[in-house]
Amino acid sequence: MQGNFITTRLNAMLGWGRKYSLFHYPYVTACCGMEYMSAACAHFDIDRFGAGWTRFSPRQSDLLLVIGTISQKQAPVLRTVYDQMTEPKWVIAFGACAVSGGIYDNYAVVQGVDQVIPVDILIPGCPPRPEMVLDGLLKLQDKIQKTKQDWRWKKQRS
Amino acid sequence: MEETAILDALKERFPKGVLETSVPLGDATVVIRRDALLEIIPFLKEKPYEFAVLLDLTCVDYPERAERFEMVYHLFSLVTNKRLRIKLAVPESAAVVDSLVRFWKNADWLEREVFDMFGVRFAGHPNLRRLFMNDDFEGHPLRKDYPLRKRQPMIQLRK
Numbered sequence: 001m002q003g004n005f006i007t008t009r010l011n012a013m014l015g016w017g018r019k020y021s022l023f024h025y026p027y028v029t030a031c032c033g034m035e036y037m038s039a040a041c042a043h044f045d046i047d048r049f050g051a052g053w054t055r056f057s058p059r060q061s062d063l064l065l066v067i068g069t070i071s072q073k074q075a076p077v078l079r080t081v082y083d084q085m086t087e088p089k090w091v092i093a094f095g096a097c098a099v100s101g102g103i104y105d106n107y108a109v110v111q112g113v114d115q116v117i118p119v120d121i122l123i124p125g126c127p128p129r130p131e132m133v134l135d136g137l138l139k140l141q142d143k144i145q146k147t148k149q150d151w152r153w154k155k156q157r158s
Numbered sequence: 159m160e161e162t163a164i165l166d167a168l169k170e171r172f173p174k175g176v177l178e179t180s181v182p183l184g185d186a187t188v189v190i191r192r193d194a195l196l197e198i199i200p201f202l203k204e205k206p207y208e209f210a211v212l213l214d215l216t217c218v219d220y221p222e223r224a225e226r227f228e229m230v231y232h233l234f235s236l237v238t239n240k241r242l243r244i245k246l247a248v249p250e251s252a253a254v255v256d257s258l259v260r261f262w263k264n265a266d267w268l269e270r271e272v273f274d275m276f277g278v279r280f281a282g283h284p285n286l287r288r289l290f291m292n293d294d295f296e297g298h299p300l301r302k303d304y305p306l307r308k309r310q311p312m313i314q315l316r317k
Binding site for chain 2: 072073075076079106107108110111114115116117118
């Protein structure tokens with residue numbers, strides 16, 4: 001009884017903590033990077049939602065922002081970057097190219113990064129407005145809050 | 159110097175090498191024989207024309223033509239402030255053109271790009287490898303007969 005009560009609240013608290021402390025890694029390959037800079041800097045201020053800390057190392061981040069066109073030659077690199085991130089981790093595909101390949105329906109471009117890594121939120125647009133990015137971020141935060149949190153050390157103990 | 163002056167000079171100097179000249183939209187254009195390229199380029203680089211800049215080097219695929227590929231060179235002269243376009247046809251059966259790396263260093267990567275995208279080879283090129291695609295890529299993607307939807311992923315895709 002006691003254990004159940006604590007675990008339930010802990011799950012909500014963990015979700016709350018995780019959704020407001022997203023360290024993101026911008027994997028910028030194309031022009032959407034400009035829009036990312038706009039969303040991340042003071043005017044639109046992604047920091048209001050607790051995702052202000054950009055880490056330029058996948059090993060220190062838990063949110064991967066795939067921003068821009070991913071070519072076939074880049075797919076192995078992207079998967080390596082994703083694999084290097086520590087759990088729990090989330091992925092946002094930012095812009096039409098990352099979502100579906102965009103206008104580049106050709107031999108060189110991956111038709112959506114979900115062919116390479118699992119994606120949580122898809123933000124379309126060429127490029128998406130910063131408002132859309134922030135909306136996508138809020139939706140991801142909702143998703144994180146509602147998820148049953150991965151609770152490894154407890155699993156190992158029991 | 160008028161646009162046609164360089165074309166007249168070329169016709170006079172290389173009566174066999176020059177096949178056709180025209181000035182579409184004001185740009186001097188000369189169509190030459192494939193084996194005359196190495197004779198004509200030094201002539202253009204010397205005085206008084208001094209085409210010191212190779213602006214672009216590319217290729218076009220015309221599948222309906224007997225000689226399928228057409229190489230296109232764009233030259234620019236800083237001295238006379240003139241441009242010149244050189245075209246030459248290349249058959250698919252013997253898709254080899256003389257390399258221009260010894261004349262312009264930037265021809266190196268441009269020719270590698272043409273080799274990568276069209277499969278035209280360049281005789282005398284120091285390092286003729288693919289420029290954009292990965293080394294185990296099959297085919298040449300800008301050829302018109304390359305399948306439009308053909309993908310060659312480097313890793314196993316998830317779906």
